[in-house]
Each structure stands twice: as C-alpha cells, then as structure tokens.
Amino acid sequence: MNLSRIQRLLQLLGLLQSGRPQNVDSLAVECGVSRRTIFRDLDTLRGASVPLAFDSETQRYHIPDTYFLSPTNLNAEEALSVMVLCSELGDGGGLPYYSNARKAATKLENSLPDRLKSRLRRVSGAVEIKLNHSPQPEEAEEVYQQLVDAVGHRRSVRIRYKSLFDDGEEIGTKLSPYKLLFSRHSWYVIGRSSLHRSTRTFKVGRIQSLESLEDEFKIPTGFRVERYLRSAWHMIPEEGPDQEVVVRFHKLVASNVAEVQWHKTQQVTWNDDGSIDFRVTVSGLREMSWWILGYGEQATVLSPPEMQQIVVGHARAIIDKYPTNSQA
Numbered sequence: 001m002n003l004s005r006i007q008r009l010l011q012l013l014g015l016l017q018s019g020r021p022q023n024v025d026s027l028a029v030e031c032g033v034s035r036r037t038i039f040r041d042l043d044t045l046r047g048a049s050v051p052l053a054f055d056s057e058t059q060r061y062h063i064p065d066t067y068f069l070s071p072t073n074l075n076a077e078e079a080l081s082v083m084v085l086c087s088e089l090g091d092g093g094g095l096p097y098y099s100n101a102r103k104a105a106t107k108l109e110n111s112l113p114d115r116l117k118s119r120l121r122r123v124s125g126a127v128e129i130k131l132n133h134s135p136q137p138e139e140a141e142e143v144y145q146q147l148v149d150a151v152g153h154r155r156s157v158r159i160r161y162k163s164l165f166d167d168g169e170e171i172g173t174k175l176s177p178y179k180l181l182f183s184r185h186s187w188y189v190i191g192r193s194s195l196h197r198s199t200r201t202f203k204v205g206r207i208q209s210l211e212s213l214e215d216e217f218k219i220p221t222g223f224r225v226e227r228y229l230r231s232a233w234h235m236i237p238e239e240g241p242d243q244e245v246v247v248r249f250h251k252l253v254a255s256n257v258a259e260v261q262w263h264k265t266q267q268v269t270w271n272d273d274g275s276i277d278f279r280v281t282v283s284g285l286r287e288m289s290w291w292i293l294g295y296g297e298q299a300t301v302l303s304p305p306e307m308q309q310i311v312v313g314h315a316r317a318i319i320d321k322y323p324t325n326s327q328a
Contacts, residue, residue, distance in 0.1 A: 013063070147177055159174070159209065171195060175194075179191070258270075284311055
C-alpha cells in the first residue's frame with residue numbers, strides 16, 4: 001500500500017469519526033478522489049475490522065466515537081520491519097506522520113518478548129536507510145499546523161509568501177486552502193489565492209507569516225488534485241495548453257536520466273552515439289527548465305523554442321554574474 005493511500009485512509013478514518021455522518025459524495029470531495037475509490041477504501045476499512053455504521057435512510061456512514069484501533073496481530077517479520085524502518089529513518093525530518101509512526105513503533109517494541117528484542121537490535125545494526133531530508137524550521141512547523149486546522153475547518157488564511165517565480169519577492173494573498181500535499185520531501189498547500197484569482201500551489205516552507213481568518217469557504221465540487229496539477233512537471237501547472245518538450249541528454253548522463261521515471265508522460269529514445277532524446281508533455285515550462293539546467297552542457301533542448309529561450313535566459317543570467325575579462 002503506497003503512502004498516498006495510507007494518508008487517504010487516515011483522513012477517511014478522521015472524517016468518519018468526526019461525529020458528523022458522511023455520504024459517499026462528501027467523502028469523495030473531502031479526500032479529492034472518485035466515488036469508486038471511496039467505496040474501495042470503505043471496503044478496506046471493513047476488511048481491517050473497522051466498525052462502519054451505515055444509515056440506509058440518509059445514505060450516510062460514520063464510526064462510533066467509542067471505537068479505537070484494535071491491536072493488530074503482526075507476525076515477527078512484520079513487527080521487525082515496522083520498527084527497523086522507524087528506527088533507521090532517524091528523526092524523520094520532513095517526513096509526514098513520522099512522529100506518530102515512531103511512537104507506535106516504540107509501543108510495539110515494548111510489547112515484544114526479549115528474544116525478538118534481541119533480534120531487532122541485530123537487524124537494526126545491519127540496515128541503514130538514507131533519505132534527502134529537508135528539515136523544516138520551527139516557524140514552518142507552526143504554519144503547517146495552522147494550515148491543517150484551516151483545511152479541517154474550511155477557514156481561509158492570509159499569508160505572506162516568498163515567491164520563487166517572482167524574483168524572490170514577498171507577496172501577500174488571502175488563501176482558501178483545499179489540500180495539503182507532501183511531495184519530494186516537502187509540504188505544499190493547494191488552494192484559491194485572492195491575489196491570483198485562481199487555484200495556486202504554495203510551498204509551506206516559503207510561507208513567511210500566516211494569519212488565521214474567520215472567513216469560511218467551500219471546496220469546489222469538481223476539485224481534484226490530479227485534475228488541478230494536470231501534467232505539471234512537479235507541483236506548479238501554468239495556464240495555457242500543454243506543450244511537448246524534447247531534450248537531448250548526451251552520453252555522459254544519458255543512462256542516469258533514462259533509468260528514472262521523472263514524469264508520467266516521458267518517452268526515451270536512444271541514439272546511435274549513446275545519447276537519448278527525452279520527450280515529455282507538460283503543463284508549463286518554468287519548473288522543468290530548472291531541472292534541465294542542472295545537467296549543464298550535457299543537456300540540449302531540441303524543442304519547443306519557448307523552452308530554449310527560457311534556458312538561454314537562465315544561462316545568460318548565470319554568465320553575467322561572473323567577470324569575463326578577469327586575468328589568471
């Protein structure tokens with residue numbers, strides 16, 4: 001089961017235990033998925049012995065407030081896997097739900113017989129996991145908690161934000177946060193921005209300040225994270241039609257690029273000289289341009305001309321930062 005589905009099931013559990021019965025449509029909107037997915041997730045909860053109550057008259061579900069997750073009968077390998085993973089992830093900097101997962105692993109470890117505790121120590125010494133953690137400052141943690149509260153209560157916030165695409169300028173906007181999303185070691189919030197008069201993505205770590213408001217909002221019925229992101233290179237779709245981008249990566253980096261699934265639309269064609277032509281269709285060019293620049297002279301944009309201009313503009317700005325007539 002992947003991380004996004006686990007997060008959704010946890011969200012679904014919270015909604016069903018909120019004290020307010022929910023129908024399938026409202027659950028689908030809250031979780032940002034289809035009705036079919038909600039039915040499948042409800043079946044998963046039933047299979048885990050969660051006591052779902054259903055009112056046939058109102059067509060609504062809820063979980064009795066007296067219910068708590070019961071102990072799970074894990075076998076030795078499952079228990080050891082959970083505890084080793086939580087132990088080897090260190091402090092879990094930037095990872096969602098790590099703190100609570102670590103607490104659960106500690107409780108599980110304390111319940112083990114001495115024989116398994118000894119085995120756990122041996123296994124832990126043989127396994128090491130390294131992740132590119134992105135520790136968040138205390139201010140970002142506070143902002144994150146405020147956003148969780150705002151999303152849960154459907155209340156807007158006012159933020160000051162350091163925008164990457166506005167020359168690092170700080171902007172102010174009233175934000176109606178629809179969804180918090182964890183991707184590539186960072187938290188993002190997606191919602192309607194009054195400044196832009198449209199749905200936008202904001203990186204939580206770049207929010208300079210946040211003020212909670214009493215203004216309530218409703219998430220549009222048709223809003224889905226996947227529909228909003230379209231084919232963005234990562235998290236920031238741009239207006240206008242999708243565009244095909246073709247980049248030639250030279251032999252030195254070709255294998256490195258080809259072995260990773262960078263985008264859902266990518267296609268790779270190998271050339272006789274060992275280079276590859278990397279082809280994707282994206283909703284916006286600016287995000288991808290920074291990735292291309294990371295490969296320096298080993299990457300050549302073949303199309304479209306707009307992407308070529310963006311990359312050349314970045315390259316010229318880099319050159320302008322260095323003296324051209326300096327003598328050794």
